[in-house]
Every structure is written in structure tokens, then in C-alpha cells.
Amino acid sequence: MSLYLHEFLMLSLIHFLAVISPGPDFAVIVRQSISFGRKTAMITSLGIGAGISMHVLYTLLGIGFIITQSATAFMVAKIAGALYLTYIGVKMLLSKAPQNSTLQLPSDAVPEHHKRAFMLGFMTNLLNPKATMFFLAIFTTVVSINTPLVVQSIYGIWLSLSTALWFLLVSLFFSQHRLRGKFIRHGYLFERVMGVVLLVFATRLAVQLF
Numbered sequence: 522m523s524l525y526l527h528e529f530l531m532l533s534l535i536h537f538l539a540v541i542s543p544g545p546d547f548a549v550i551v552r553q554s555i556s557f558g559r560k561t562a563m564i565t566s567l568g569i570g571a572g573i574s575m576h577v578l579y580t581l582l583g584i585g586f587i588i589t590q591s592a593t594a595f596m597v598a599k600i601a602g603a604l605y606l607t608y609i610g611v612k613m614l615l616s617k618a619p620q621n622s623t624l625q626l627p628s629d630a631v632p633e634h635h636k637r638a639f640m641l642g643f644m645t646n647l648l649n650p651k652a653t654m655f656f657l658a659i660f661t662t663v664v665s666i667n668t669p670l671v672v673q674s675i676y677g678i679w680l681s682l683s684t685a686l687w688f689l690l691v692s693l694f695f696s697q698h699r700l701r702g703k704f705i706r707h708g709y710l711f712e713r714v715m716g717v718v719l720l721v722f723a724t725r726l727a728v729q730l731f
Contacts, residue, residue, distance in 0.1 A: 524665065524668075525668065525672055528663055528664055528665065528668060528676070529676060529679070531663045532659060532663055532664070532676055532679075532680065533679070533680075533683065535659055535663065536659070536680050536683065536684075537683070537687075539655060540683070540684050540687050541687065544649075544651075544722065545606055545645050545646075545649060545719060545722045546569050546642070546645060546646055546649075546688065547688075547691065548715055548718045548719055548722075549565060549569075549609070549641060549642065549645050549715075549719075550562055550565060550566060550569070550642075550688050550691050550692055550695070551691070551695050551715065552613065552712065552715040553565045553638060553641070553692070554691070554692050554694075554695035554696040554701070555695055555696070555700070555701050556712060557634070557638070558696055558701070559692060559693065559696035560635070561634065561635065561638045562638075562691075562692035562695070562696050563689055563692045563693075564635050564638045564639050564642075565638045565639065565641055565642035565688075565692075566642060566685050566688035566689045566691070566692050567639060567642065567685055567689075568638065568639040568640060568641060568642025568643035568644075568645075568646070569642040569643070569645065569646045569684060569685065569688050570642075570681045570682065570684050570685025570686075570688070571639075571642075571643050571681070571685075572642065572643045572644070572645070572646025572647040572652075573646060573652070573680055573681040573684045573685075574677065574678070574681040575647055576646075576647070576652050576653060576655075576656045577656060577660075577676075577677030577678075577680060577681065578677070580653075580656045580657050580660050580677075581660070581670065581673055581674065581677065586657060586661075588653060595650065595653075598648075598650045598653060599650045599726050599727075601648050602648040602649055602650050602723075602726050603723045603724075603726040603727045604723075605644060605645070605648045606645070606648075606719050606720070606722050606723035606726070607719075607720060607723040609641070609645070609716075609719055610716045610717070610718075610719035610720035610723060611716065611720070612716070613712045613713060613715050613716030613719065614712075614713050614716035614717065614720070615716075642688075650726065656680075660673070660676075664676065
């Protein structure tokens with residue numbers, strides 16, 4: 522049990538340091554929090570947590586190793602990730618100023634876009650090839666080959682939940698009414714800035730292809 526506790530604590534620490542580092546997930550959650558509100562941002566956070574669970578799943582199944590060992594497969598993963606981030610970034614860059622002069626905080630009470638919010642978080646995380654490398658690395662260097670699959674699965678569940686929890690906290694912070702009010706007057710400009718941030722991440726992925 523002491524071996525498993527040591528592994529768990531090491532995984533948790535390494536993962537925590539990685540997840541709090543600004544990246545595409547963070548940019549998306551900040552944008553969702555300010556542009557749409559708390560509920561939408563929290564649903565997006567759950568989508569990111571679900572994306573983490575998929576990375577853990579295929580790592581445990583050995584598919585992650587196959588992807589990283591195949592130059593073609595890994596290049597396809599990078600291209601898919603870069604294209605998706607480019608698509609989201611361009612959409613944000615095309616944000617326009619509101620036509621009316623009435624200042625209102627957008628409501629996230631409309632259920633129709635909640636599914637899209639979940640999928641945005643899910644796909645943003647799932648199509649990040651760096652996450653593939655990260656989980657393969659920590660599960661091959663920190664976790665012993667003698668650790669039972671059931672225990673490794675528990676590790677994975679915790680990593681997924683802790684990721685979702687972190688971004689839920691980020692959502693709670695950036696969706697505060699006063700904070701949103703400061704951004705929303707020029708919300709379209711904020712959207713464009715977030716679009717640029719995502720395009721930077723997409724460019725970094727694209728550069729790695731050559």
C-alpha cells in the first residue's frame with residue numbers, strides 16, 4: 522500500500538503542476554466564463570475532465586504507446602489538434618461588437634449550447650497531442666509495471682476528477698459578476714485576444730510538424 526500511496530502522491534503532484542500551467546484548456550475556460558457565464562464554463566470544465574479520462578484510458582490500453590511510436594499516427598494527432606485549435610481561434614477572432622448599445626451580461630441559462638460547451642472542453646483536451654505524451658510519460662516513469670490495472674484505473678479517475686475540479690474553480694473565479702462586468706463591455710475584443718492565444722498554441726503544434 523505504501524508503494525501505491527507514493528505513486529499516487531507523485532502522480533497527483535506532477536499532474537497538478539501540469540494542469541495549472543496556462544494552455545488551451547485554460548484559455549477556453551476563461552473565455553467561456555467571461556463570455557457565457559458560470560454554468561457554461563463549469564460544463565466546459567467537465568468536458569475537459571472527460572477528455573483527460575480518454576487520455577488515461579488509451580494510455581492504460583497501450584494505444585498511447587503505439588501512437589507515440591508511430592511517426593505517422595503522431596503526426597496525424599498533431600495535425601488534428603492544430604486544426605481544431607485554429608478553427609476555434611479563428612471563430613473567436615471573427616467576433617463582432619454588439620449591435621445594440623445596451624450593456625448586458627450574456628446569460629448561460631439556454632440549455633441548447635450546454636452540449637456544445639461540453640464538447641468544446643472535451644475536444645480541446647482530447648486533441649491536444651501534448652496530453653498524449655504527458656500521460657504516457659507519467660504512467661511509464663512514475664507507475665510501476667507491477668501496479669495492478671485496477672489501481673492504475675483509480676489513479677486515472679482521480680486525475681480526471683482533479684482536472685475537472687481545477688477548471689471548475691477557474692470557472693468560479695472568472696465568472697464572478699463584477700469581473701465579467703469589467704470585461705463584457707468590450708467582450709468582442711476579449712474574444713479576439715483569446716482567439717489569438719489559441720492560434721499561438723495551434724502554431725506551436727504546427728511548427729513541431731516540420
